[in-house]
Amino acid sequence: MGEVIVITSGKGGVGKTTTSANLGTGFALQGKKVVLVDADIGLRNLDVVMGLENRIVYDLVDVTDGNCRLKQALIRDKRYESLYLLPAAQTRDKNAVTPEQMKQLCDELKQDFDFVIIDCPAGIEQGFKNAIAGADRAIIVTTPEVSAVRDADRIIGLLESEGKHNPKLIVNRIRPRMVKKGDMMSIDDIIEILAIDLLGIIPEDDYIVVSTNRGEPAVVNPISQASTAYKNIVRRLMGENIPLMIIEDNTSFFNKLKKIFNL
Amino acid sequence: MREYVIFKGSRNGLQLVLDASVEFEILLENLAAKLESAVDFFSRGTMVEVPAKVRNLSFQEQEELSKLLAGYGLVFREVNDQCADDIAMFETKEIERLVIAKTIRSGQEIIHQGAVVIDGDVNPGAEVIAGGDIIVNGTCRGVVHAGAYGDIRATITAQRLLASQIRIAGLIARAPDHLDQPDQAEVALIEDGIVIIKTVSMQEDEMHKLQA
Numbered sequence: 412m413g414e415v416i417v418i419t420s421g422k423g424g425v426g427k428t429t430t431s432a433n434l435g436t437g438f439a440l441q442g443k444k445v446v447l448v449d450a451d452i453g454l455r456n457l458d459v460v461m462g463l464e465n466r467i468v469y470d471l472v473d474v475t476d477g478n479c480r481l482k483q484a485l486i487r488d489k490r491y492e493s494l495y496l497l498p499a500a501q502t503r504d505k506n507a508v509t510p511e512q513m514k515q516l517c518d519e520l521k522q523d524f525d526f527v528i529i530d531c532p533a534g535i536e537q538g539f540k541n542a543i544a545g546a547d548r549a550i551i552v553t554t555p556e557v558s559a560v561r562d563a564d565r566i567i568g569l570l571e572s573e574g575k576h577n578p579k580l581i582v583n584r585i586r587p588r589m590v591k592k593g594d595m596m597s598i599d600d601i602i603e604i605l606a607i608d609l610l611g612i613i614p615e616d617d618y619i620v621v622s623t624n625r626g627e628p629a630v631v632n633p634i635s636q637a638s639t640a641y642k643n644i645v646r647r648l649m650g651e652n653i654p655l656m657i658i659e660d661n662t663s664f665f666n667k668l669k670k671i672f673n674l
Numbered sequence: 675m676r677e678y679v680i681f682k683g684s685r686n687g688l689q690l691v692l693d694a695s696v697e698f699e700i701l702l703e704n705l706a707a708k709l710e711s712a713v714d715f716f717s718r719g720t721m722v723e724v725p726a727k728v729r730n731l732s733f734q735e736q737e738e739l740s741k742l743l744a745g746y747g748l749v750f751r752e753v754n755d756q757c758a759d760d761i762a763m764f765e766t767k768e769i770e771r772l773v774i775a776k777t778i779r780s781g782q783e784i785i786h787q788g789a790v791v792i793d794g795d796v797n798p799g800a801e802v803i804a805g806g807d808i809i810v811n812g813t814c815r816g817v818v819h820a821g822a823y824g825d826i827r828a829t830i831t832a833q834r835l836l837a838s839q840i841r842i843a844g845l846i847a848r849a850p851d852h853l854d855q856p857d858q859a860e861v862a863l864i865e866d867g868i869v870i871i872k873t874v875s876m877q878e879d880e881m882h883k884l885q886a
Contacts, residue, residue, distance in 0.1 A: 510733070540733050561780050564797050568779035572732040604797055604815070606777055 413444075415517045415527040416648075419547035419570075421562030423533030425554045426583040429619060429629075430641075431530035432460045434550075436628040437645035439494035446485065446495040449518075450506055450542035451532040455499035461488065462626020463496055472500035475512040481519060484671040490631070491595040495524070505537040510544035512526065517545025535569060543570065550610060555585055555596040560604055567607060579610035586615045611644035612638050612655060680702045687721035688748075694785055695772075698735050702742060709746045722748045736857070769805065778802060778816065798838060807831070817841070826864050835860040835871065845869050 418431045428451075435447040449457035452472060458464045469484035474497070481497075488494035497520075500507065502530035520527045531542035543549065549570050553563040563580070570578055582598055602609060616637035622629040629638045630645075644655045676695040678701050692701050709716070722743055724731070731739065740750035758762050769788035780799030784790060789806035792814075800816035802808055808820045814832035819841035821828025825841040834855070840847045840862045847862070847869035859874040 465681065561799055564780040568782045571779075573734070603813075604795075606795065 413521045413524045415521060415529065415545050415547045417529040417531050417543050417549045418552060419531035419539065419542065419549055420559070421535060421566040422553075422559045425559050426613070426619075427533070427552050428460055428530050429565045430455045430550070430552050430581060430613075430621060431528050432628045433637075433641040434631045434645055434648070435494060435528045436461075436488075436491065436527050437525075437630045437641050438648075439488070439491035440630065440642070441645060441649065442493065443649075444493040444523070445526045445528060446497060446520055446524045448497045448520070448527060448529045449499035450529050450538060452499045452514070452538065452541075453501065453504045453563050454532065455501050458486075458496060458498045459626060460623050461496055461628065463488065463498075464626075467498045470500040470576065471516075472503050472507045473506050475516065481516070485660075488633065490627075498630045504521060505532070505541065508541050510540050513541045525636040535565065539566075539569070543573060543575060546575065547638055549575055550581060551578050551605075551607070552581045552583055553601065553605075554583050555590070555598075555601060557596070558613055560596070560601055564605055567605065578607055580605060580607050581610050581613065583613045584615045585612050593669050609655070611640055612648060613640045677704075679708055681708075681722075687723065688716075689723045692724065698731075702738060705739075706742060709742070709748075713746065716746055716748055720748050721751055723751050771806070772804075777812070780816075796832075796837070804828070810835075820862075828863075830862040831859065831874065833859050835862065837862075840869055840871075842869055 418427050418434070420427050431447055432438055435445050437444040444461055447457055447461070448471065449455050450471070451457070458467060463486050466486045469479040471484065473479045474481050474484045485495045485497055488496065502553040517527055517529070523590070529542050529546060532538035551563050551566060553559045570576075582601055585598070586595055588596045598609065598612060614636045616629070616635055618632060619637055622632065622635075629635050630641045632638050642655060643656060646653050678696045680691040682689045682691060688704075705801060724739065736750070742748045771789040771791060772786040773783070773791045773793065774784060775793040777794035778784060778796045778800040780797055783801045783803070784792070785803045787805040789808070790802055790804040791809045791811070792802065793811045795812040796802055796810050796814045796816040796818065798815045801819070802810075802816065803819045803822045805823050806825065807820065808818050808831070810818070810830075810832035812832070813834040814830075814837045816837060817839045818830050818837050820830045821843040822841075824843050828842055829841055830837075830842065836849070836853060836856070838849050840849075842862065842864050845864060845868070856873075860871050861874050861877050862869055862871045864870075
């Protein structure tokens with residue numbers, strides 16, 4: 412029996428979809444059987460980020476409406492055999508599915524997969540309620556911005572009132588140089604407010620933009636800093652004890668030299 | 675039996691007032707009994723409003739409530755406006771202090787007629803409204819309102835008082851735009867008609883002097 416993990420944030424644009432794609436691919440790299448579920452009905456993105464857009468025949472709403480079998484709607488990833496995607500419908504809206512249907516869907520997927528990763532839409536309305544309905548645990552993504560942290564806090568409260576306790580936190584898009592200068596919230600500032608366990612930190616990385624546009628998750632690239640960070644998170648989720656990576660500013664000439672000589 | 679559920683007339687139909695201090699299951703039973711006793715009284719399609727602020731209902735609770743009302747032909751609707759005296763309608767003889775052992779997060783709201791003690795933080799975007807004193811055994815960054823029913827003697831105490839707004843009775847004090855981090859517990863109270871903040875130790879010294 413697998414585990415259902417929902418990736419949520421409240422605020423939009425903090426990296427839920429990127430995180431979903433990278434964690435899913437990361438699990439597949441570790442040999443796990445994974446399915447990514449795009450719960451953002453009407454604004455589907457995960458298929459694009461995964462580079463699987465042109466393979467969609469059936470979607471999530473087709474499954475819940477009974478237009479097709481679950482197996483028919485699952486798209487196998489082009490790179491990894493054990494990675495699947497259940498795309499969202501683009502022509503419908505969030506009300507096309509009920510929390511009960513989502514729960515049933517998750518229970519069904521759990522039978523066949525080690526990990527079911529749900530990409531939650533932004534907001535706290537129907538789409539959010541659907542996305543968290545079947546989740547066993549939640550991962551909150553936030554960026555070091557006051558507004559994103561505020562929304563994350565709201566989400567933690569809502570999860571609590573739905574009986575989903577102990578969500579884990581990923582802080583995305585940290586820029587060490589700005590934190591050092593005091594221009595950006597530090598990890599400690601964020602943890603002090605949210606008071607939940609930190610699962611990992613992802614440095615700001617230009618490569619994410621490249622990978623998103625190419626439809627190829629960043630974890631595939633061994634030299635991207637974000638890739639290492641995502642791989643660490645995957646291993647932590649699998650129960651390994653990996654220390655937090657020290658994100659350093661590698662833009663200086665000396666650091667670049669160090670990297671070339673692998674020091 | 676004390677009434678935990680009250681129907682009030684409102685502009686858009688009926689307003690349902692739920693006692694925030696009672697378990698949801700009991701409220702639901704109470705409501706069912708009430709509806710059953712007056713089936714003919716409620717006309718079909720009447721809008722029933724439940725002020726969101728009275729209690730923070732979970733999605734599931736909202737659904738259960740809406741189902742129960744639908745059984746009697748009533749339409750459930752959550753509204754966001756609510757005045758404090760809705761709660762004052764419940765006559766309580768002894769007002770107990772409410773102790774909450776968790777962090778109050780953005781969007782969550784604690785409303786209580788008596789004193790409120792929070793063993794945790796009050797995060798930005800959260801609200802605590804109390805008829806009596808408020809004590810936060812942690813960092814207070816949200817909005818706190820003590821003496822909400824007019825008690826000007828009410829105080830607000832926090833280990834770290836960084837509240838964006840402090841309200842006592844009818845007075846509102848806003849935090850300065852640049853707030854220094856306090857390094858010790860502070861208390862907010864009304865003195866000479868304005869809200870002032872002093873350290874707890876200062877306050878205690880003054881109390882001793884008064885007694886002596």
